[in-house]
Amino acid sequence: MSTTEGLFVCASGDLLDGGLGVRFPVVAFGSDATGFAVRYGGKVYAYLNRCAHVPVELDWFKGEFFESSKLHLMCSTHGAIYVPDTGVCAGGPCRGGKLRPIGVHEVEGDVYWQPDQFIRPPAAQ
Numbered sequence: 001m002s003t004t005e006g007l008f009v010c011a012s013g014d015l016l017d018g019g020l021g022v023r024f025p026v027v028a029f030g031s032d033a034t035g036f037a038v039r040y041g042g043k044v045y046a047y048l049n050r051c052a053h054v055p056v057e058l059d060w061f062k063g064e065f066f067e068s069s070k071l072h073l074m075c076s077t078h079g080a081i082y083v084p085d086t087g088v089c090a091g092g093p094c095r096g097g098k099l100r101p102i103g104v105h106e107v108e109g110d111v112y113w114q115p116d117q118f119i120r121p122p123a124a125q
C-alpha cells in the first residue's frame with residue numbers, strides 16, 4: 001500500500017527490539033531486491049538487504065538479521081556484522097563497508113518506508 005506516509009512495511013508491533021526483521025520488496029539501482037526493517041533501542045531502522053562484502057541477502061533464515069547477542073546485524077553468509085542504528089560494519093569481511101539505509105518511520109502504529117532516488121517501490125505498487 002502506498003500513501004503519502006510512504007509504503008507500508010508492517011504494524012509497529014510486528015517489530016520487537018532485537019527480534020525478527022520484516023522484509024519488503026524494492027527495486028534497488030534498477031534490480032529487484034529486498035529491504036528490511038528491524039527495531040533496535042526502541043527505534044525502527046531499515047536497510048537494503050545486501051551485504052557490503054558480497055551482494056547477497058543478509059538473512060539466510062528469512063527475517064533473522066540480529067546475531068545472538070542482539071547487538072549487531074549479521075550477514076549469515078560469511079559473518080559480517082553491522083551496527084544496527086548506523087549500518088556501519090563492525091567486524092568481519094565487510095570491513096569499511098556500510099549497509100545502504102532506507103528511510104523509514106512510524107505513524108500511528110504502522111511502519112512505512114520512503115523511496116528515494118535509487119531505491120524504488122516495485123512497479124506493481
Ligand code: FES
Nearest residue numbers: 051053075078080
Ligand atoms: S557476503 Fe556477507 S559477509 Fe560475506
